[in-house]
Amino acid sequence: MRFETISVHAGDRPDKRYGAISVPIYQTSTFVFEDVGKTRGFDYSRTANPTRKVLQDTIAQLEGGKAGFAFATGMAAEATVLHLLKAGDHIISGDDVYGGTYRLLQNVMTDFGIEVTFLRLNDRKKIEAAVKKNTKMIWFETPSNPLLNIVDLEMIADIAKKHKLLSVIDNTFATPFFLKPIEFGIDLVVHSTTKYLNGHCDVVGGAVVTTTDELSERMQFLLNALGTCAAPFDCWLVLRGIETLACRMRQHEANAKAVADYLNGHRAVKKVFYPGLKTHPGHIVAKRQMKGFGGMVSFEINGGMAAVTRFLKRIKVFSLAESLGGVASLAEHPGTMSHASMAPDHRKKVGINENLIRLSIGLENVDDLIEDLEQALKQR
């Protein structure tokens, strides 16, 4: 089956009992045993739930992995994956990851004896030089949040194999519609399903896809032991979102391309970050490994905080809000919003400047989006 078909049909559906075409929401904590010591396949919803199972199977199939796991949030998914490690282990992480990921690694995991090195993952020699005896994991995003930097998946998979590291990608921005990391040899895929997979800004959720039986078994153990799993109704919302993922991603991308082209060269704009632009440093690698460049566009506005504030106050079709990947276009200021949890000197080091604005391009008519940007960018 192809992507669009998997999105609609994967997992155990339609429902066996009454033929409901929409996956039933099994809003139950516990399941009645058939006999002593004999279940009907489910016993307690933390461990497993039929609605969650359909979502997990669907995401796993879309990513081309072994098994899927659905979590309460993207951060719950990340926290669970990090429990694959133990005190004394070392992680190499991309330096421009989501602010919450940076906070979890830097301000939480270090208290449990996990060491972290943040690094721009664009140079094989530098990455290999950062590998230590206790390095166990390499964690990254591509395109990254919010700078849309591109990481070469083949290179990471190769380094990971050579040094026996677990490679983990946060595939939230690209989604499996544009990028299939497992085809390049990446070990684990993480998602904030809050974003494109759900796509309607009405749920928070996370997911993980594994590539081996050993990892699948351990993830199921951790999900159950930590209790980080997603609720049935939330799973149903994400399932409904995924049914239209392909259509939405095509349109998000078409709109984002038009917006990036419009901003590129605009008088009030200093720099545009979009991997689809030929001038983007990761364009060639992105073109090789991705089927499309996605729906996120960041840019630096001319001027400082005053220019940022003026722009964010003036937007009308775009809403000033964190998060991304929904049908409605959003604009935000990483410095004070999505990446406020990153230490200021770290933000500066990785290039998240004060005048950076991140746009999540929605599914409105693109002419309305561009007209809105035009009036908001007017310098007087």
Ligand SMILES: *Cc1c(COP(=O)(O)O)cnc(C)c1O
């Ligand atoms: C939002 C986001 C997360 C965190 O997900 P939540 O669902 O908000 O917990 C992780 N990674 C990326 C790239 C994100 O954009």
